[in-house]
Amino acid sequence: MDYAAQSEAAQAERTPPARKSTLLTRKSPLIDIAQFAVFVVAVIWLTLAGAQSMDYNWQWYRVDRYLYRVIDGEFILGPLLQGLVVTLEITLFSMILTLTISLVTALLRLSGSVSGRLIATVYLEAIRNTPLLVQLFLFYFVLAPILGIDRFWAGVLCLAFFEGSFGAEIIRAGLQSVPRGQYEAGDAIGLNRLDRLRYIILPQAVPLILPPMTGLIISLIKHSAIVSVIAVAELTTQGLNIISETFMAFEIWFTVAAIYLAITVSLSFFVSWLERGAKWGR
Amino acid sequence: MTQANPMLEMRGVGKWFGNFCALYDINLDVRPGERMVVCGPSGSGKSTMIRCINRLEEHQAGQIVLDGVELTEDTKNIEQIRRKVGMVFQHFNLFPHLTVLRNLTLGPMRNFKVPEKEARETALHYLERVRIAEQASKYPSELSGGQQQRVAIARALCMKPKLMLFDEPTSALDPEMISGVLDVMVELASEGMTMMCVTHEMGFAKEVADTMVFMDEGEIVEVGPPDEFFGNPKSDRAKLFLSQILSHH
Ligand SMILES: Nc1ncnc2c1ncn2[C@@H]1O[C@H](COP(=O)(O)OP(=O)(O)O)[C@@H](O)[C@H]1O
Ligand SMILES: [Mg+2]
Numbered sequence: 001m002d003y004a005a006q007s008e009a010a011q012a013e014r015t016p017p018a019r020k021s022t023l024l025t026r027k028s029p030l031i032d033i034a035q036f037a038v039f040v041v042a043v044i045w046l047t048l049a050g051a052q053s054m055d056y057n058w059q060w061y062r063v064d065r066y067l068y069r070v071i072d073g074e075f076i077l078g079p080l081l082q083g084l085v086v087t088l089e090i091t092l093f094s095m096i097l098t099l100t101i102s103l104v105t106a107l108l109r110l111s112g113s114v115s116g117r118l119i120a121t122v123y124l125e126a127i128r129n130t131p132l133l134v135q136l137f138l139f140y141f142v143l144a145p146i147l148g149i150d151r152f153w154a155g156v157l158c159l160a161f162f163e164g165s166f167g168a169e170i171i172r173a174g175l176q177s178v179p180r181g182q183y184e185a186g187d188a189i190g191l192n193r194l195d196r197l198r199y200i201i202l203p204q205a206v207p208l209i210l211p212p213m214t215g216l217i218i219s220l221i222k223h224s225a226i227v228s229v230i231a232v233a234e235l236t237t238q239g240l241n242i243i244s245e246t247f248m249a250f251e252i253w254f255t256v257a258a259i260y261l262a263i264t265v266s267l268s269f270f271v272s273w274l275e276r277g278a279k280w281g282r
Numbered sequence: 283m284t285q286a287n288p289m290l291e292m293r294g295v296g297k298w299f300g301n302f303c304a305l306y307d308i309n310l311d312v313r314p315g316e317r318m319v320v321c322g323p324s325g326s327g328k329s330t331m332i333r334c335i336n337r338l339e340e341h342q343a344g345q346i347v348l349d350g351v352e353l354t355e356d357t358k359n360i361e362q363i364r365r366k367v368g369m370v371f372q373h374f375n376l377f378p379h380l381t382v383l384r385n386l387t388l389g390p391m392r393n394f395k396v397p398e399k400e401a402r403e404t405a406l407h408y409l410e411r412v413r414i415a416e417q418a419s420k421y422p423s424e425l426s427g428g429q430q431q432r433v434a435i436a437r438a439l440c441m442k443p444k445l446m447l448f449d450e451p452t453s454a455l456d457p458e459m460i461s462g463v464l465d466v467m468v469e470l471a472s473e474g475m476t477m478m479c480v481t482h483e484m485g486f487a488k489e490v491a492d493t494m495v496f497m498d499e500g501e502i503v504e505v506g507p508p509d510e511f512f513g514n515p516k517s518d519r520a521k522l523f524l525s526q527i528l529s530h531h
Contacts, residue, residue: 184338185375189389189441190365192357199388203379 047250056250063251066242080252083238084259090156090224090234091263095217097160102167107197109172120168127165132226135162140230155227163220170216174209175201207275214271218264225260235259289314289349289445289476290335296343297330297500304330306500308344312445312478317471319487319508320480322497323523328480331497332447335478336367349444365393368438372450374430376422382409382433383418386440393441401440408436412466428459432466439470446470448479482527488512496520 051058066078077085108120127135139158140151149157178201186196225236239256243249290312297305305327312318320328333339335346337353337360346353348363377385386405390396396404409415412432414425422430431451438446448467452460464486471477471490481487487494487508494511496504498519504511515521 181371181373181375182377185371185377187338188336188364188367188369188371188375189437190361190393191389192361195392199392200377204377
């Protein structure tokens with residue numbers, strides 16, 4: 001007696017009614033797009049009106065040479081794109097460190113070890129209750145000479161420890177939302193703790209961790225601008241330098257913002273594509 | 283009558299949750315091949331007792347000796363003992379992100395470094411035995427409760443356990459799913475598996491149990507062969523329990 005096969009056959013005969021078109025109905029994406037377009041036009045109009053009222057001399061034609069130049073058929077990165085490369089390097093290294101620090105801290109927080117939990121808690125409270133700028137100065141002026149690292153790595157480490165304190169809580173919440181029965185089933189088949197984490201808990205926690213973690217990495221990209229105060233030659237530093245030479249504050253800041261936007265938005269799209277892939281590939 | 287060493291010995295086992303005593307002075311021997319059914323009112327400590335055997339709960343008094351090895355604090359020792367004991371949970375606890383086949387091969391491949399091909403063969407063999415080999419590539423959520431529980435049994439069997447623990451394996455199932463799971467358990471019993479089952483399926487108990495254990499308030503109140511336990515319970519608590527549980531049959 002196979003109920004499953006029977007009901008499958010019955011299901012096949014019952015086709016659902018055709019779906020109604022959603023175009024131009026209340027939920028239509030067209031309305032969203034229209035709203036967004038109105039908003040963008042309003043922002044541009046405000047900017048132009050503001051610039052006009054202060055007699056701003058727009059010089060957009062001078063911007064492209066700060067992005068790139070072609071000399072004798074050779075493509076040369078301008079200071080802004082060079083800065084972008086440094087920003088991406090900072091982001092990549094501090095992202096890897098952030099994820100590592102987050103996972104280790106989360107595991108320490110959840111571990112049975114008293115000293116482990118204490119270390120994790122002290123770290124979290126210290127980082128979360130002091131300003132990022134002060135932390136950066138501490139890393140650059142105090143720790144960097146002691147550890148013998150340059151400004152780039154001082155910036156990377158500072159960002160990683162800062163974002164790691166938030167990442168730890170994201171990972172902890174993800175690990176804790178995996179039902180207790182899953183931990184027990186892993187134990188019951190005799191897996192050791194590492195295998196249990198790797199094959200059972202993390203695969204179930206990662207889909208929950210991924211969206212907030214993407215938000216964190218986007219913050220990381222944005223926060224990387226702060227290392228301009230210790231003169232690491234990243235995107236914001238390059239922008240500051242160009243403006244001090246050319247006084248094109250509006251053009252350069254808009255360009256810099258657009259570049260940040262381009263990376264953060266592409267990252268978001270990449271991750272949501274990954275998430276969909278994970279659901280289908282399952 | 284002389285007997286082989288017991289598969290499982292519990293000597294004066296006690297367990298407290300804070301100040302609340304969930305198990306008190308539990309003494310029990312399980313012989314190799316013995317089928318023991320544990321029953322008792324809700325909250326009497328049945329789950330806690332069998333969860334102590336594979337250290338899902340830590341006992342605080344007494345000794346638990348499995349196949350000659352005492353269960354200690356040591357992580358390696360705990361892992362070794364867990365690999366000899368199969369556990370079937372009330373709510374199946376299959377790994378939802380893995381296919382049925384991966385649910386079954388994970389333990390042997392990680393714990394015993396069994397090659398993938400061999401692990402798959404073993405897994406398919408046990409899926410065959412619980413009569414769901416055709417579901418091997420599905421995910422647990424695509425199966426009915428009864429099928430999931432049979433996968434859970436097969437997952438435990440893939441570790442070639444010396445002792446199988448069942449904690450109310452049919453309590454979460456729709457009525458029409460129960461017999462399929464019980465059939466598998468009866469078959470397992472007939473093949474000589476050492477089993478300890480917490481269940482309220484008294485028909486099953488009468489059919490397969492060598493020994494009935496009745497628990498109440500964290501203690502073992504009665505131990506004996508099923509004829510005696512069902513026909514002539516000694517304690518008032520067992521009489522009351524049986525009258526309640528059998529009144530609808
Ligand atoms: N993790 C726990 N924390 C506190 N009390 C618990 C815990 N697990 C079980 N108990 C208590 O221990 C007693 C026995 O529980 P349990 O072994 O689950 O009973 P049974 O399986 O016989 O219904 C119950 O009173 C229950 O409330
Ligand atoms: Mg129970």
